[in-house]
Amino acid sequence: MPGEDPQTKQPHQRKKNKKSRPKGKGKGPPASPIVDGQDDLLSPVLQPPPKKPVEERPKVSVAKVDEESSIRICLQVVFPYLLAGMGMVMAGMVLHSVQHWEVFKVITEVFILVPALVGLKGNLEMTLAARLSTAANTGQMDDPDKQWTMVCSNLALIQVQATVVGFLAAVAAVCLGAFSRGGVELDQAAVLCASSIVTAFIAALSLGLVMIGVIIGSRKVGINPDNVATPIAASLGDLITLSLLAGVSSTLYEYRDMWYLSPLVCLVFLGLIPLWVVAARQSPQIREVLRSGWQPVIVAMSISSFGGLILDKTVSDPNFVGMAVFTPVINGVGGNLVAIQASRLSTYLHCWSIPGVLPYKMRQHWPNPCITFFSSGVNSRSARVLLLLVIPGHLVFLYAISLLQGGEAPITVTFTLFYLSAAVVQVGILLYSADLIVRLMWRRSLDPDNFSIPYLTAMGDLLGTGFLALCFRCVSLVHGLGL
Numbered sequence: 001m002p003g004e005d006p007q008t009k010q011p012h013q014r015k016k017n018k019k020s021r022p023k024g025k026g027k028g029p030p031a032s033p034i035v036d037g038q039d040d041l042l043s044p045v046l047q048p049p050p051k052k053p054v055e056e057r058p059k060v061s062v063a064k065v066d067e068e069s070s071i072r073i074c075l076q077v078v079f080p081y082l083l084a085g086m087g088m089v090m091a092g093m094v095l096h097s098v099q100h101w102e103v104f105k106v107i108t109e110v111f112i113l114v115p116a117l118v119g120l121k122g123n124l125e126m127t128l129a130a131r132l133s134t135a136a137n138t139g140q141m142d143d144p145d146k147q148w149t150m151v152c153s154n155l156a157l158i159q160v161q162a163t164v165v166g167f168l169a170a171v172a173a174v175c176l177g178a179f180s181r182g183g184v185e186l187d188q189a190a191v192l193c194a195s196s197i198v199t200a201f202i203a204a205l206s207l208g209l210v211m212i213g214v215i216i217g218s219r220k221v222g223i224n225p226d227n228v229a230t231p232i233a234a235s236l237g238d239l240i241t242l243s244l245l246a247g248v249s250s251t252l253y254e255y256r257d258m259w260y261l262s263p264l265v266c267l268v269f270l271g272l273i274p275l276w277v278v279a280a281r282q283s284p285q286i287r288e289v290l291r292s293g294w295q296p297v298i299v300a301m302s303i304s305s306f307g308g309l310i311l312d313k314t315v316s317d318p319n320f321v322g323m324a325v326f327t328p329v330i331n332g333v334g335g336n337l338v339a340i341q342a343s344r345l346s347t348y349l350h351c352w353s354i355p356g357v358l359p360y361k362m363r364q365h366w367p368n369p370c371i372t373f374f375s376s377g378v379n380s381r382s383a384r385v386l387l388l389l390v391i392p393g394h395l396v397f398l399y400a401i402s403l404l405q406g407g408e409a410p411i412t413v414t415f416t417l418f419y420l421s422a423a424v425v426q427v428g429i430l431l432y433s434a435d436l437i438v439r440l441m442w443r444r445s446l447d448p449d450n451f452s453i454p455y456l457t458a459m460g461d462l463l464g465t466g467f468l469a470l471c472f473r474c475v476s477l478v479h480g481l482g483l
Contacts, residue, residue, distance in 0.1 A: 068224070068381075068382075070382075073227065073381065073385045074385050074389070076223060076224060076227035076228060077227050077228075077340060077385065077386070077389070078389065080227070081336065081337070081393060082393065082396065083232065084333075085329065085333060085336075085394075085396065085397045086397070087236060087237075087238060087239050088329045088333065089329060089397050089401055089404070090239050091238035091241075091328040091332070092324065092325040092327065092328045092401065093404055093405070094246065095114065095242055095324045095328060096322075096324045096405070098246040099324050101246065102253070103191075103249050103253040104246075104249075106188070106253070107188045107191065107192060107249070108312055109174060109176070109177035109188075109192055110173075110195070111315055112172075112173040112176055112177060112312050113169055113173050113192070113196055113245065113308060114245070114308055114311060114327075115304040115307040115311065115327075115462075115465065116172070116173070116304040116308055117169060117199055117241050118237065118238050118242065118304075118331070118332075119304040119335075119457055120165060120200055120204065120237075120241065124165075124204050124297070125204065125207040125208060125211055125237055126335075126339040126453050126457065127450060127453045128154055128157075128208055129214075129229035129339075129343070130339070130342065130343035130346060130448075130449040130453055131154065131447075131449040131450065132150070132154065132225070133224075133225035133229050133347060134343070134347045134350050136215055136216075136219045137347050137351070138350055138351060150283055150286075151212050152279060153280050153281075153282050153283035153285075154212075154280075154283075154286060155205070155208050156276045156277075156279035156280035156286075157280040157286050157289060157290060158205075158208050159201065159204060159205060159276040160280060161293075161297055162200040162201050162203070163197060163200065163201055163269055163270065163272070163273055163276075164273070165200060165298065166196045166197040166200030166201065167193060167197050167266070167270065168298060168301060169196050169200070169301050169305065170189075170193040170195075170196035171193070172301070172305045173196070173305065173308070174189045174193075176308075177312075180309070180312075180313075187256055187262075190259075191249065191252045191256060193266050194248075194252055194262035194263075194266050195245060195248045195252055196245075197270070198244070198248045198265060198269065199241060199245045199248055199249075206240060207236060207240065210232065210236060211232075214232050226344045227344075229343075238328045277290065289447075293451070296451045296452075299454070299455065299458070300454035300455055300458035301458070303455075303458035303459065303462050304458045304461045307331070307462040307464070307465040307466070308465075310465045310469055311323065311324075311327055311465055314469050314472070319472060319473070319476045320469065320472045322405075322472075323468065323472065325401060325405060326419070326468055327464070327465055327468060329394075329397050329401070330394075330422070330464040330465075330467070330468050331461045331464035331465060333390070333394065333423065334423070334426045334430055334463065334464050335456070335461065337386045337387075337390070337430070338430035338431060338457065339453050339456065340382075341382060341383060341434045341435075342434045342437075342448060342452045342453050342456055343449070343453070344379065344382055345379055345438040345448065346438060346448040346452070348379060349362070349442050353442075355445040355446075356442070356443060358439060358443060361377050362377075362379070362439060365439060365440075365443065366436065366439075367435060367436070367439075369428075369432050372431065372432050372435045373387065373431070373432075379435070383431050386427070387424070387428060387431060390420075390423050390424050391423075394419070394423050395420075398411055398419070412475070414475055415471070415472075415475050418471040418475055419468075419471055422467035423467075425467065426467055429459075430459060430460055430463070434452065437452045437456065438452050
């Protein structure tokens with residue numbers, strides 16, 4: 001019997017060893033005490049440090065976007081919004097002043113160019129600001145090399161788009177003017193094309209540089225670029241564009257006897273397009289925009305041109321005195337606010353979902369206005385804040401216009417009521433349209449930063465000019481009835 005004990009215990013001990021081996025293989029850390037030197041050799045392999053920063057940065061940005069309160073949104077938006085509005089007031093002063101220049105009286109199609117060229121800040125600069133703000137909020141611009149490539153590619157892209165859209169806007173203005181006047185004069189058409197191309201090119205370059213500086217700076221100081229970049233683009237865009245258009249067109253009109261000057265200017269700027277295309281194709285994202293991003297820009301330019309046709313027909317009518325002053329203000333405020341909302345919606349979608357799939361909090365394909373304005377989400381919160389800023393902001397802008405214009409701007413109580421009503425309806429329509437269009441673009445796997453803002457700002461130009469003309473008409477009817 002004593003000789004049988006080793007034989008009976010040995011199989012039992014082997015079973016224990018067999019059971020213990022899988023446990024050692026299943027867990028990595030317990031195997032390390034077996035060999036003393038393996039712990040030091042395996043620890044760098046088991047804990048790769050470089051992956052953690054890449055995964056954590058977007059989570060911080062997502063949390064910030066989702067946790068923004070109404071007060072925080074308002075405080076970040078209100079100062080750039082008022083600054084942008086004062087820039088639009090100054091642009092209205094410029095347009096009211098230059099409408100009496102000879103070039104504006106002889107070549108009346110310049111007024112058709114005004115909404116189309118001013119709208120380029122929505123087509124190009126605000127789209128650039130939204131695209132770079134999304135890239136900054138998602139951590140794509142934290143690497144200096146990627147940041148430089150993205151900046152250069154985006155600048156080259158807007159130069160291509162500005163040159164092409166400026167030329168097409170001039171062609172559209174010539175066609176609409178020929179339809180209304182019954183003919184085309186070639187020398188005036190050449191001046192119009194050259195003025196449009198030069199204005200679009202210089203305005204896009206200068207505003208693009210400002211936008212890049214604002215977005216990088218706001219990112220460094222901890223401010224959401226979505227809240228400040230588009231208003232600053234709006235504040236400078238109208239004033240710079242109108243001043244450039246007035247100066248360039250009057251200069252070329254003075255030298256209209258040199259028949260080759262305007263066509264030569266057009267050929268020089270159009271000849272630079274291949275150079276900008278090569279520079280823009282360095283970034284894969286911009287390469288895709290360069291290939292497929294033309295439709296919204298061209299359609300938006302066409303929509304804005306119809307708003308310019310309304311301005312051309314009303315600016316010289318005695319019943320519409322002051323139309324030139326208020327057009328940049330009402331158009332700019334509407335485009336400014338809706339661009340902020342569209343940029344925020346796009347950033348939210350990039351943070352919380354993938355293209356083609358709406359996140360759970362935005363799962364409705366066609367939400368009703370109650371969801372857009374009265375739900376508890378951060379996007380509805382920002383829509384309410386932006387809508388509530390309309391009346392206080394316009395009251396400040398109307399007061400500034402009355403101080404600067406004196407008795408030339410007809411700001412009465414009746415006009416103010418009609419004007420504020422038109423502005424609220426315009427912004428309400430635009431904010432609801434932004435919710436619909438951004439969701440539609442995202443479901444179709446299109447980047448809302450590139451496709452939504454041009455449509456929305458063009459709608460703002462058309463609605464603003466149309467509602468403003470209707471406002472003047474209602475005021476004249478009320479005065480005609482003696483009320």
